[in-house]
Amino acid sequence: MAETPPLITEEEFQKLADFLYRRTGMVFTETKRYYVERRIADRIVATSSQSFAGYFAYLRSEVRDEVEHLINAFTVNETYFYREDHQLACLTTDLLKERVAAKEPGDTIRIWSVPCSTGEEPYSIAIWLLENWREVDAYDIEIVGSDIDTRVLEAAAEGMFGKRALMRLSPELIGRYFHGLDDERWRILDDLRQSVRFSRVNLIETKDTRPQGRFDVIFCRNVLIYFDDESRRIAAENLYDNLLPGGFICLGHTESMSRISPLFEVCRYSGAIVYRRPRELRA
Amino acid sequence: MSDFSRKRVLIIDDAALIRTYYRSALETRGFVVEEALNGLEGLEKVLLQPFDLAIVDINMPRMDGITFLYALRSKELPVSGIPVLVISTEAGVHDAAAARRAGANYYLVKPVKQETLAQYAAVFCGVPR
Numbered sequence: 038m039a040e041t042p043p044l045i046t047e048e049e050f051q052k053l054a055d056f057l058y059r060r061t062g063m064v065f066t067e068t069k070r071y072y073v074e075r076r077i078a079d080r081i082v083a084t085s086s087q088s089f090a091g092y093f094a095y096l097r098s099e100v101r102d103e104v105e106h107l108i109n110a111f112t113v114n115e116t117y118f119y120r121e122d123h124q125l126a127c128l129t130t131d132l133l134k135e136r137v138a139a140k141e142p143g144d145t146i147r148i149w150s151v152p153c154s155t156g157e158e159p160y161s162i163a164i165w166l167l168e169n170w171r172e173v174d175a176y177d178i179e180i181v182g183s184d185i186d187t188r189v190l191e192a193a194a195e196g197m198f199g200k201r202a203l204m205r206l207s208p209e210l211i212g213r214y215f216h217g218l219d220d221e222r223w224r225i226l227d228d229l230r231q232s233v234r235f236s237r238v239n240l241i242e243t244k245d246t247r248p249q250g251r252f253d254v255i256f257c258r259n260v261l262i263y264f265d266d267e268s269r270r271i272a273a274e275n276l277y278d279n280l281l282p283g284g285f286i287c288l289g290h291t292e293s294m295s296r297i298s299p300l301f302e303v304c305r306y307s308g309a310i311v312y313r314r315p316r317e318l319r320a
Numbered sequence: 321m322s323d324f325s326r327k328r329v330l331i332i333d334d335a336a337l338i339r340t341y342y343r344s345a346l347e348t349r350g351f352v353v354e355e356a357l358n359g360l361e362g363l364e365k366v367l368l369q370p371f372d373l374a375i376v377d378i379n380m381p382r383m384d385g386i387t388f389l390y391a392l393r394s395k396e397l398p399v400s401g402i403p404v405l406v407i408s409t410e411a412g413v414h415d416a417a418a419a420r421r422a423g424a425n426y427y428l429v430k431p432v433k434q435e436t437l438a439q440y441a442a443v444f445c446g447v448p449r
Contacts (some may be wrong), residue, residue: 142409
């Protein structure tokens, strides 16, 4: 019996991987072939291309935002509210306490969720602060959610969520901060939608990261693992520039900044390990 | 829990997160909450609908809380008589005095606990606790 020929030859796979790497910093090796092929097959159909070669030519001609569609297809977007809530607890018990020590009431506190996917993380931060931070009304809190994927950003701004995204929230919290649309879908309150600003950012592009300004706390979870060493270093340096001196960055629980960059100080709190941009330059 | 279900509170604050915080404090206790994003929008709302209380921030774009108060108190009754609770991050004695001069009934300094806010709202709405 003849085997089904692979959709993409080894050489084509390499060309595509190089292209994705140059555009996003994400690394796809042969071990991810199945994952890559499935998404490429979808894009070949969606663009009515006849073959991979035809599709790749179309992709490189930069027409009709195909690069953006492809990047969107390659980003992993599934998440849920209150994921890694030990870090949210750390935010209110330790990180913000430190950050507001040098601030006055009414001053701005800036928090960045990147990548933010369909909004679960930045909205979780807003809800967590409302529920757990006694000083939430004493500061001008600005929450920014950013992602490379424009499709998820549109969904995030819409603020509609299914059961799975809300599985960690109690019925009381859902009742307080969401409107039920039907049995399967909820929409977050308009005020909460307005309390988060969304922007498109590629973490390895300084021209994207710099305009976001500087933050007190950055949540950057489970994205650096997709990068190779070089992109990871560039992203870490960009993130460093986006932190106020003394500002904190929280990574995913399997990630370590110490392996990526020596720029940050590691801080151990009861709830989490986080990294800090040093307050002053070392002599 | 007392029944506040007919008491209408207008929250005037430019920060969406703070509006959510106050709204949740009051709605869970049965108040009916409306919102405005600045003093100008607040004035529009009080002219259109009756309110038992307005909770007003000081620093806001387009029309700040003090200007709102002077404008409100210059209207006809019953609009001019709406009790106003000012909540601000400005903690100076002169800030509270300026608000009182403009017609504020009471002045709280942020941060305000949700329970505290609800208690003050109940007092101003004349609801026995």
